[in-house]
Amino acid sequence: GDSADKHAQELQSIREAHAKFSAAHGKHAKDLEALKALHAHHATLGERIDYLEQSLGDSADKHANELASLKAQQARHSEALAKSTKDAGVALAHHATVGERLDYVEKLLGDSADKHMQEIQALRSAQGQQAKDVAATKEAHAKLASDSKMQQATHMSTAERLDLLEARLKHCFSA
Structure with missing residues (x-):
């Protein structure tokens, strides 16, 4: 120029x-x-x-x-x-010619879009697995809570039974 x-x-x-x-x-x-x-x-x-x-x-x-x-x-x-x-x-x-440069940019964008789509699918899959794991954890927690309540109920009834037996034994020995 x-x-x-x-x-x-x-x-x-x-x-x-x-x-x-x-x-x-x-x-x-x-x-x-x-x-x-x-x-x-x-x-x-x-x-x-x-x-x-x-x-x-x-x-x-x-x-x-x-x-x-x-x-x-x-x-x-x-x-x-x-x-x-x-x-x-x-x-x-x-x-490079304008066409070559445009082809290169289109290829980069296409590769990038494909890569992003794969990453999105992998994240969705991981999120789905995580949701299943959270649900399983909640279910296990609920079962443990239920088992704990049952054990507490059983322990209380054992304690009550022990108190009852002690009371009867005292009554038997005192008479």
Whole structure:
């Protein structure tokens, strides 16, 4: 995104510089023609040729330097763009598609729902067993309570019987 935009801006900047270069070159050519016309009246042919050779040489050197600079910049931009393209390709290759990601999420949810259902069933089963155990414990408690009451009743009647026997024995011995 940002890298591609940056490269696009830099390419546009190079194009604009190249357009300026072409315009400057055209202007220099026109200026040179104008100078030729002016010097035709003032200078000798040798002087005019020397002047033109110097002007063209300087201009050509300047343009050659600018062109070399532009080519170097363009090469750097091309390398950066190639690297960005490669990096983007690698990144895209490592990213899962939306469909793959959705399939993965659905699988996780399905597995999770199945696991939760099994846990709920296990808890219900354990709760049912616990309810049976509680009922059995209540029943055993009730039986123990009943047995205890019967024993208390039996013990009381034994105590009463013992009291009765003692009373009779006392009565027998006292008479």
